Amino acid sequence: MNSKNITIIGGGNLGSSIAKGLVQSGLLKPEQITVTNLELHLIQHLKDEIGVNITTNNLEAINNSQIVIVAVKPTVARILLNEIKEPLQKGKQVLISVISGIKIQDLEDILVDVPVIRAMPNTAIAIQESMTALSFNEKGLEHKDEVVEIFDQLGATMIIPESQMPAATVLASCGIAFALRFMRAASQGGIEIGLSSKQSLEVAAQIMKGASKLIIENGTHPEPEIDKVTTPLGVTIKSLNKMEHEGFSSSLVQGVVSGHKKILETES
Ligand SMILES: NC(=O)C1=CN([C@@H]2O[C@H](COP(=O)(O)OP(=O)(O)OC[C@H]3O[C@@H](n4cnc5c(N)ncnc54)[C@H](OP(=O)(O)O)[C@@H]3O)[C@@H](O)[C@H]2O)C=CC1
Ligand SMILES: O=C(O)[C@@H]1CCC=N1
The missing domain is CATH 3.40.50.720 (NAD(P)-binding Rossmann-like Domain)
Structure with a gap:
């Protein structure tokens, strides 16, 4: 090179x-x-x-x-x-x-x-x-x-294989925007519960970095890592269940699939 x-x-x-x-x-x-x-x-x-x-x-x-x-x-x-x-x-x-x-x-x-x-x-x-x-x-x-x-x-x-390129476009290329939107939303939640905007963003960015490194460096799946955080009768599961009731995972999956449909239309 x-x-x-x-x-x-x-x-x-x-x-x-x-x-x-x-x-x-x-x-x-x-x-x-x-x-x-x-x-x-x-x-x-x-x-x-x-x-x-x-x-x-x-x-x-x-x-x-x-x-x-x-x-x-x-x-x-x-x-x-x-x-x-x-x-x-x-x-x-x-x-x-x-x-x-x-x-x-x-x-x-x-x-x-x-x-x-x-x-x-x-x-x-x-x-x-x-x-x-x-x-x-x-x-x-x-x-x-x-x-x-x-x-x-x-x-x-x-x-x-090139047949997977539309999927990679959505998850790898657009995906950074999805992650950044998560970061913004998390930090807005943080402000509502009393952290300053600066503190909230710092915390939101660091939790994403920590979560990514846990998966990349340990080679584990997110769910066992989530299990380690969710204390029975505790705070995390209360928040997660509320998020899921509001369609958190579902909206992400649908967003990814929607982007995929759009790129498939372009590539056809
Ligand atoms: N942005 C992203 O995160 C990603 C983008 N892509 C793909 O990468 C490509 C670029 O995206 P992006 O960087 O966002 O687009 P931009 O519009 O920001 O960049 C393209 C640049 O190319 C310039 N340009 C246009 N025609 C010519 C030419 N004939 N010679 C030299 N330069 C020219 C444009 O100038 P001008 O503005 O004056 O027209 C512009 O500055 C797209 O095809 C996109 O789908 C893929 C993955 C991620
Ligand atoms: O939004 C887009 O169409 C381009 C392709 C992948 C990321 N940005």
């Missing part, structure tokens, strides 16, 4: 987060990373804060790179891919698409004979804590090790 350059096309929410994570990881030097955008002033902060190259010239950036990450909105994806297909087909750069709802076949229809990987990360990639799902086309598989090496530096990585 040390000698390769990466271009990120589309320095928006996710593209900028990927650039930040890459620099923080130390896997590449900032000068090996180029971020492009339609308007340079919108990504000037990346040059100022993390020292990566910035440009509006997609073709030049691609020609100077071996790995190209495309992070534009689905609505402009096809136009963009048609604009950049020539240098990609000539140079055989590895193309990593984080665009949701655009299948490998759609990418291959435009980019003939190019190694293609679909990656579905979340914005915690900026701090190397993403959950990233990866699917490869046949040529992309030749680059599996180096692509996994990159995303392993940026959090946890899961290789999945």
